[in-house]
Amino acid sequence: MRQEYEAGSLDETRMASDPLVVFNEWMEQAIAAGLLEPNAMTVATATADGKPSARVLLLKEVNEEGFVFFTNYQSRKGEELMANPYAALVFDWHTLQRQVRVEGEVEKLSPEASDDYFNSRPEGARVGAWVSPQSKVVQGREELNRLQEEQEKRFREEPVYRPPHWGGFLVRPTAVEFWQGRPSRLHDRVVYHKTEGGWTKQRLAP
Secondary structure, three states: OOOOOOOOOHHHHHOOOOOHHHHHHHHHHHHOOOOOOOOOEHHHHHOOOOOOOEEEEEEEEEEOEEEEEEEEOOOHHHHHHHHHEEEOOOOEEEOOOOOEEEEEEEOOHHHHHHHHHHHHHHHHHHHHHHOOOOOOOOHHHHHHHHHHHHHHHHHHOOOOOOOOOOOEEEEEEEEEEEOOOHHHOOOOEEEEEEEEEEEEEEEEEE
């Protein structure tokens, strides 16, 4: 199942000096192209002894500090990030023949920042954060349904506030790579590395 990639090209000499500027431009183009959930990203984590795992999450914010997502801190990814605070992200915008790879150090967001995002979520999603013991074994869908009924009953009497085990992570990038598909598998790859003075930019062989 081969396909030639001819949608575009990258010229590192014409790319912004800050990779987050380039990322935001690419995200805007992915949104304009009508891609389904262009903020979907693979998040790879590892245990303290280096055993990796990966899953798809939604990016919720990108700012001058980095990339933000939210999760259950007691989930597998949450526990791995606490034990080994580094992550890799991958955005695959295949329709545009583009990919972005991010590597960086990870830290928890402040409780206030997590509260702000949590309170912006639909009520069902807020209740769901209390319902699911994420990544833990459950006996069946019936157990989740029972937990949901219990929490919905509870929060008919009080506001749905953020669980202490749920919140945000910030990935502070140390490397960001932009990939554009090209014919004959001679793809364009431009990588930025964080330095004390800002960012360096280099072309990589495909």
